[in-house]
Amino acid sequence: MTESHDMIVIKDLYKHFDSIKALNGVNLTVKKGKVIVVIGPSGSGKSTMLRCINHLEVPTSGEVWIDGKHLGKKEKELNAIRAEVGMVFQLFNLFPHLTALENVTVAQKVVRGRSKEEAEEIAMKQLIRVGIPEKADAYPTNLSGGQQQRVAIARSLAMNPKIMLFDEPTSALDPEMIKEVLDVMLDLAKEGMTMVVVTHEMGFARSAADEVLFMDEGLIVEHTTPHDLYNNPKEERTKLFLSQILQH
């Protein structure tokens, strides 16, 4: 595998929910090890694009390849591909009936067929990596938002994903917890993980992103480096959007 190997390829992606046109022809190629930040106004299709990448949402039309594998209709193949694509949600979506450790082991055992011991060993390594091994036996309700999100990241990482997708991972967090989650994500980026991150955290985009996408009305309107996008956006819509988020 070379550096320029394509990890995600999206071609002519459309997603319509009845009359709502969430995606209207998205094309994107993400090279291995790249970090892509996605920004755009509410309802512009950012989440939908992310969810189409692992076919959590089945596209209306268009094609997706993950590491060269085409995503088709067969459930078994889709499950296998999804296991390779980690996803982190805005509201964490931890499993509340399981401890932090069990949250990280369950899919390893069920999907990867790992033994309890092996899964727990890997889970502990991931919990150490995200900085909360001491919370292994805590239930999600007893964890802060930041801790929950870090467990969610560990849960995805334990599957040894090739790609990590983040959908506004810090926007449900209190300000003092945002940094602890972003730090974990920065480490991941440095280690060479291929990442697509929907976030309005400009600091993260500037320090970790290789490319930034601006989406509007289900289309990628601008696709460039963080520096160019934030400093001299070309499109009017991008300028308007940036001026709005910078005010806040």
Added chain:
Amino acid sequence: MDNSLPVSDEKASMQLKDISWWFLGLVLIFVWAIYIFLTKENYQEAFNFIKIGIQITIKTSLIAYVFALMLGLLAGLGRISKNLFFNNLSRLYVELIRGIPMLVLIFFIALVGVPMLVDGINALGVWLTTIGLASIGETLSGFGNKAFTMNGRAIFALSITYGAFLAEIFRAGIQSIGRGQMEAGRSLGMSYGQTMRHIILPQAVRNVLPALGNDFVAMVKDSSLVSVLAVRDITQVSRLYAGSTFRFREAYVTVSIMYLTITVVLSLLVQVMERRLRKHD
């Protein structure tokens, strides 16, 4: 002018209101029952006669409930399934059962459904024999209606009936779990079934445990309907006792106390469970 008086008055009336008079009433009924069973010969005789039905009542309820749980889980999953056939079949099942009185259902399933099933099994046996599987075929075609005892049919009928009620409980439980749970499971590569089993159902079942418990209590009571099939549960035995001795009062007081004892104990257990579950939330 003086604030303290009305306040204390209110307190006194609050305390009266706080006493669970209904519970005291229940306790009194039980005390009275124990008294008459210990002192009155007529009641002792009735009790000793009717208690032979307790085993059937409990066995019928328990076995039927276990089958109803399995059927209910299956149909509950069907109700939310994307598979159109499975979904519609489950819906049809639930609607049919809910639209027919339980007494009629019990007659129907036991006296019409089971014979139809036997005919079906026989036909299958004949067909298997003609295609050369004589060994299985002949046992199946030899099946008679007698192979199904009335006790078995009663359990069958109760299971099918309560399966539909429990299906709605399971469905509601599953639907009470946020859709983010399924998405998180699927995004980790787990299949729909695996996510259901390891993520959704454990949470859903926990949420509906009290409802499931209450339906078990209801089923114990409804098991009395199987007396119409001459199954010797406590209702049937008490009818027999009343019919042969004309001691209606003794017979129906005794059987009522028996049901009340079982259901009150079970309901208290459900309440304890409910409180425990709430504490853990």
